[in-house]
Amino acid sequence: MAEMQVTLGNTTLRNPVVLAAGTCGVMGEIKDAINLKNIGAIITKSITQEPRIGNDPVRIATLKGGMLNAIGLANEGVDSFIKNQSTKAGALNTTVIGSIAGDCIDAYVSVANAMNSVDGIELVEVNVSCPNTSDGLEFGGCPKRLATLLTEIKQVLTNKGMIVKLSAAPGDIRPHAASAIHSGADALTLINTIPSLAIDVETKRTKISRGVGGASGAMIHPAAVRVVHDVYRDVAKDANIPIIGTGGTMHWKDAAEFILAGASAVGIGTASFVNPSIAPNIANKLTDWVARQGCRSISELVGSFSLQ
Numbered sequence: 001m002a003e004m005q006v007t008l009g010n011t012t013l014r015n016p017v018v019l020a021a022g023t024c025g026v027m028g029e030i031k032d033a034i035n036l037k038n039i040g041a042i043i044t045k046s047i048t049q050e051p052r053i054g055n056d057p058v059r060i061a062t063l064k065g066g067m068l069n070a071i072g073l074a075n076e077g078v079d080s081f082i083k084n085q086s087t088k089a090g091a092l093n094t095t096v097i098g099s100i101a102g103d104c105i106d107a108y109v110s111v112a113n114a115m116n117s118v119d120g121i122e123l124v125e126v127n128v129s130c131p132n133t134s135d136g137l138e139f140g141g142c143p144k145r146l147a148t149l150l151t152e153i154k155q156v157l158t159n160k161g162m163i164v165k166l167s168a169a170p171g172d173i174r175p176h177a178a179s180a181i182h183s184g185a186d187a188l189t190l191i192n193t194i195p196s197l198a199i200d201v202e203t204k205r206t207k208i209s210r211g212v213g214g215a216s217g218a219m220i221h222p223a224a225v226r227v228v229h230d231v232y233r234d235v236a237k238d239a240n241i242p243i244i245g246t247g248g249t250m251h252w253k254d255a256a257e258f259i260l261a262g263a264s265a266v267g268i269g270t271a272s273f274v275n276p277s278i279a280p281n282i283a284n285k286l287t288d289w290v291a292r293q294g295c296r297s298i299s300e301l302v303g304s305f306s307l308q
């Protein structure tokens with residue numbers, strides 16, 4: 001059988017399939033539907049310093065080819081997370097990645113510091129790419145501000161790897177990716193949802209209350225593959241920094257496409273809402289695909305496609 005393990009920082013995932021932040025529960029509640037021993041990792045809901053109630057409903061709309069959401073980082077806040085959720089991490093049968101978000105450097109650092117103390121959490125994903133809050137792209141939109149933030153966070157993550165989750169919204173995000181890597185990122189997650197708008201033509205109102213939300217699902221997949229390809233080829237490959245390709249993976253072929261474009265692992269979000277057991281199925285099909293390519297390890301296929 002082909003070798004499917006993937007290494008992010010000092011952590012080895014048993015396979016490259018990762019459940020994306022905010023789409024598998026706060027702390028892997030999707031375990032009630034699937035056996036987590038068949039996937040590489042779960043990422044928690046993004047946790048902030050203070051509790052957040054999120055945006056007003058309606059917060060989700062189903063669209064052709066995906067969904068639009070503006071949850072607005074609703075979460076219980078880090079104190080409650082540490083008390084009530086973090087103790088569950090060690091019992092999940094997979095690697096746990098803690099996702100953090102914030103509205104200023106101090107807030108990010110305090111959540112990172114708290115995550116650093118949780119035994120069952122092996123890596124921390126820094127979400128600087130939420131399109132659904134007024135400050136969600138404050139740091140992810142500017143390479144300089146991003147570097148300042150990540151340098152501070154890196155200092156408190158004394159025993160966890162740091163993953164940085166970027167948005168495609170700035171267009172060319174290679175400078176942002178380079179900034180994250182120079183500031184100590186052990187891996188990149190590309191991409192978050194894409195700022196988008198949907199209008200109900202009868203009511204002439206937006207389909208979600210906030211107006212603009214984040215699009216996810218099949219319709220964003222080609223955009224995500226383009227970002228992964230460009231960042232891998234021009235920034236991450238030489239730095240030897242792995243990418244978790246995320247966006248619109250609905251089928252194992254979408255995951256394989258990410259691998260060819262330069263991702264070492266693949267995040268699955270919206271697809272789990274359609275079919276919660278899709279992630280382990282994709283992991284199995286990817287293993288078969290690697291073997292059919294005549295490869296002993298999936299790593300041989302990472303970035304094996306490149307535009308001239």
Ligand SMILES: Cc1cc2nc3c(=O)[nH]c(=O)nc-3n(C[C@H](O)[C@H](O)[C@H](O)COP(=O)(O)O)c2cc1C
Pocket residue numbers: 020021022023045046067069071073099127165191192193215216217218220246247248249267268269270271
């Ligand atoms: C309902 C919903 C909630 C999400 N919550 C978060 C979150 O808390 N933190 C985060 O970094 N990304 C969040 N995301 C973005 C996903 O992790 C993922 O990056 C995005 O949906 C693209 O992947 P997909 O097309 O496979 O869903 C959320 C997405 C959805 C649909």
